[in-house]
Amino acid sequence: MDWIDLLSSNIYYVSRMNFSKEKPAILSLQYYSYPDAMGGAWNLTHEINKRLVERGHRVVIITCKPDDKYPDQEEINGVEFDRVSFAVSKDPIRLWHAIRRKVKHHLREEESWVAHVHHPLVGAFALTTKCYRQIPKIYHFHSSWYDEEKINLTETDQGKINLYFRLKIIRWLEWVCYRYSKSILFLSEYTRKRFLDYFPFKKPRMRIIPGGADTTKFYPSENSNELNAIRNRLGIPAGHKFLLTVRRLEARMGLDNLITAIAEIVNRSPELKFKLVIAGKGSLNDKLKSQATLSGLDDHIRFCGFVPDNLLPGYYAAADIFIMPTTFIEGFG
Known part of the structure; x- marks a missing residue:
């Protein structure tokens, strides 16, 4: 069983009590995504989504544009992209309205859905819609946003008061997403342990799904x-x-x-x-x-x-x- 098989089995687990349909559609919630932005987590989520499509799932991504050169909607490797404009993504109120509108639009379609959350801001905004709260949710814990922002904001000298309140808000957004998730996925035992330390409440089902490498691209060369x-x-x-x-x-x-x-x-x-x-x-x-x-x-x-x-x-x-x-x-x- 490979890592996509593990993810597929987890999707089936969280959806089986809600639907009779064998392969629900996946609503992937990300702040940025590949190929719009480059990075390990974004590349990983793209490979996941692409392979879920290959296994018969419909995958829709709601994501934000890092700049406005990207179209609002397009399909890449069978994955449907629905993007929020750059200007809207930088305004929390406008972003909240945009996420709610897009979530309602997709969940109105006559399909069975499972949400796959990769970023707590987008996931928390989606939770303010009733239709989204009614579908099962998987949270992919790539790392703690709180930990990352604590480093980044300290590096940019934000000031102690501003840093304190921003980190409190981030922690609340993450905890809300965890609370409403049926399952939490991790790349390693290290990230699972960090989650256990970070989230003090009742834990959802947890599963480690290790990463992988595409050996058709990455291999020793004798040329x-x-x-x-x-x-x-x-x-x-x-x-x-x-x-x-x-x-x-x-x-x-x-x-x-x-x-x-x-x-x-x-x-x-x-x-x-x-x-x-x-x-x-x-x-x-x-x-x-x-x-x-x-x-x-x-x-x-x-x-x-x-x-x-x-x-x-x-x-x-x-x-x-x-x-x-x-x-x-x-x-x-």
Whole structure:
């Protein structure tokens, strides 16, 4: 049984007492989603939704636009996207009205539904509609939004009072979503334990569904010409080890610690020949580049920005070492 089989069985579990239909439609609630935005959780949810469609489920995503270049509605890999405009997504009152309207529109259709919630803000807003409260709900606990925002807001120096009240609201939104869910899904035992510590009330059914890799895309390559071409394109000199990390450039990803560690390695063992490639984009881009330059690491570290999905398998195959320096809230554990 693979991880989509586990998810499908969980969907059947939460829906079986409500419907006679074997395969209910899935209403996926996300603030952002792939391919509009890039990141581990967004890529994971896209793969989940795509594979649920392949197994005969209808999947509708209600999500927000990171900018207005995306259409309001479209279909990708059989998954139906229904997007909230960028301007509306940044106004909590307008977003609340938009989520309610879209939820009511879809649940009016003559189908059996199960909600699959990936973000507590969208999930909590949906709960203010009666029709949504009447369908079974699964919450996918990628991480605690409270934990992530505590790091991000502290990094941006929000002020203690503002930080306190924002975090209280976030915690309430998450707890409401958990309370109304029939089942909570986790990527690892680490995230399950964090949930147990974070949510002090009666727990819904809990299930760990580990992630996976598409081995038709990610596999060791023996094509030395292709691998050397990738290394040359990234400026990896011959005879140098290729170190790779693929991260959003945000506070919890630990990239500042990684740069500090690279500086220490260079100072202790200047004879070592290697180059670190940091792939990704984020709010700390300029700060991290400045840290690398001030540490004298321009010859040892390259920032290559966002790398499209179609190029990532080659990067992984060409690298000698992959580094994941996350300091906090890593879903894998």
